[in-house]
Amino acid sequence: MATITCSNITKSYGGHPVIEDLNLAIPDHEFVVFLGPSGCGKSTMLRMIAGLEDVSSGTVAIGGEDVTHRHPGQRGVAMVFQSYALYPHMSVRENITFGLRRAGVDKAEIERRLHQVVSILGLEPLLERKPKAMSGGQQQRVAMARAMIKTPKVFLFDEPLSNLDAKLREKLRTEIRRMHNTLRTTTIFVTHDQLEAMTIADRIVLMRAGAIEQQGTPDEIFDRPATRFVADFIGSPAMNFLLGRVQNGAAVAGSVQIPLPPGRFRLKEGQEVELGLRPSRMDLVAADAPGAITGRVQLIENMGSEGQVIAEVDGRELSLVTKDFRRLSIGDAISFAIAPEHLHVFDRATGRSLLAKDA
Numbered sequence: 001m002a003t004i005t006c007s008n009i010t011k012s013y014g015g016h017p018v019i020e021d022l023n024l025a026i027p028d029h030e031f032v033v034f035l036g037p038s039g040c041g042k043s044t045m046l047r048m049i050a051g052l053e054d055v056s057s058g059t060v061a062i063g064g065e066d067v068t069h070r071h072p073g074q075r076g077v078a079m080v081f082q083s084y085a086l087y088p089h090m091s092v093r094e095n096i097t098f099g100l101r102r103a104g105v106d107k108a109e110i111e112r113r114l115h116q117v118v119s120i121l122g123l124e125p126l127l128e129r130k131p132k133a134m135s136g137g138q139q140q141r142v143a144m145a146r147a148m149i150k151t152p153k154v155f156l157f158d159e160p161l162s163n164l165d166a167k168l169r170e171k172l173r174t175e176i177r178r179m180h181n182t183l184r185t186t187t188i189f190v191t192h193d194q195l196e197a198m199t200i201a202d203r204i205v206l207m208r209a210g211a212i213e214q215q216g217t218p219d220e221i222f223d224r225p226a227t228r229f230v231a232d233f234i235g236s237p238a239m240n241f242l243l244g245r246v247q248n249g250a251a252v253a254g255s256v257q258i259p260l261p262p263g264r265f266r267l268k269e270g271q272e273v274e275l276g277l278r279p280s281r282m283d284l285v286a287a288d289a290p291g292a293i294t295g296r297v298q299l300i301e302n303m304g305s306e307g308q309v310i311a312e313v314d315g316r317e318l319s320l321v322t323k324d325f326r327r328l329s330i331g332d333a334i335s336f337a338i339a340p341e342h343l344h345v346f347d348r349a350t351g352r353s354l355l356a357k358d359a
């Protein structure tokens with residue numbers, strides 16, 4: 001087991017920088033998710049930590065040892081990719097143990113480790129099968145077992161679930177997390193799926209264009225986004241954004257007037273801001289309640305235990321998520337409000353959150 005430290009990492013392809021001066025420290029045992037849009041550099045970072053890609057400058061340390069110039073095989077990492085590429089002519093047992101047999105590990109030791117990993121991943125009944133006789137999810141579990149049996153210091157996963165259907169993804173996600181709770185091996189898991197990141201991570205490192213935009217626990221990232229980009233990237237349905245201005249202690253955007261708790265934000269009278277309202281943080285209220293936003297129901301999406309209601313307010317659409325959606329119909333007048341502690345206010349020019357440091 002090991003810490004991972006990336007210091008001043010830069011990576012360029014043909015003179016074009018894709019990672020710029022990135023610093024990151026991951027403590028022992030932590031499960032970290034690299035999250036961000038396509039092309040932001042998640043796989044490049046992971047591959048540099050694994051040693052599959054050189055850094056242009058900077059250092060990578062694993063377990064306190066500088067491994068920047070070590071081969072992948074000498075870093076103590078095991079990586080699982082999106083495409084699992086099993087050996088088609090080998091059984092599950094042979095696929096999983098191939099690396100250890102080649103390294104000349106003692107037979108009894110291989111058997112011991114094999115039984116440990118296949119029991120964690122529920123692969124015992126499949127040991128003699130060939131890959132073509134298994135589902136995608138089963139094959140991906142074999143690929144995970146093949147990585148786990150090496151008992152690495154660090155696990156690196158690059159979108160290992162993205163070829164699977166939604167239900168299987170959810171199941172394997174839970175299995176990966178359960179496996180981590182047992183083994184506690186330091187893990188980096190790459191995804192561009194924010195829900196997957198929220199559910200599996202101890203800490204999310206949200207990347208944008210080759211740099212870290214914000215890092216924090218799922219709760220910190222969800223409830224205290226440092227920028228509009230983070231606020232917009234996390235959460236489904238997506239956050240509502242409104243252009244507004246600070247006026248007499250309230251944030252005002254057309255007919256919307258939301259009281260601002262004194263001292264919570266760093267704001268000046270008349271300042272132009274962008275407001276962020278999470279659909280799941282709004283509640284239905286009486287039309288005359290303080291801060292009530294009044295509109296008309298446009299669309300209702302039933303999500304089972306709750307529903308997304310899209311309302312027209314001043315000619316634009318705002319969405320909220322409520323359990324009480326069944327008593328609403330299209331065309332109804334509707335009033336809803338956001339609790340002051342859930343309002344987000346961003347600088348219009350920089351996109352940075354204006355939340356006060358000690359709020």
Ligand SMILES: Nc1ncnc2c1ncn2[C@@H]1O[C@H](COP(=O)(O)OP(=O)(O)OP(=O)(O)O)[C@@H](O)[C@H]1O
Nearest residue numbers: 013018036037038039040041042043044045191192
């Ligand atoms: N071998 C390469 N040569 C040139 N450019 C590359 C190479 N590999 C990656 N890039 C560029 O580096 C940037 C980061 O790519 P990377 O694969 O790390 O993104 P990612 O965050 O993993 O995206 P995705 O979610 O699509 O997998 C992209 O702009 C990509 O085009």
Ligand SMILES: [Mg+2]
Nearest residue numbers: 042043044158
């Ligand atoms: Mg990638």
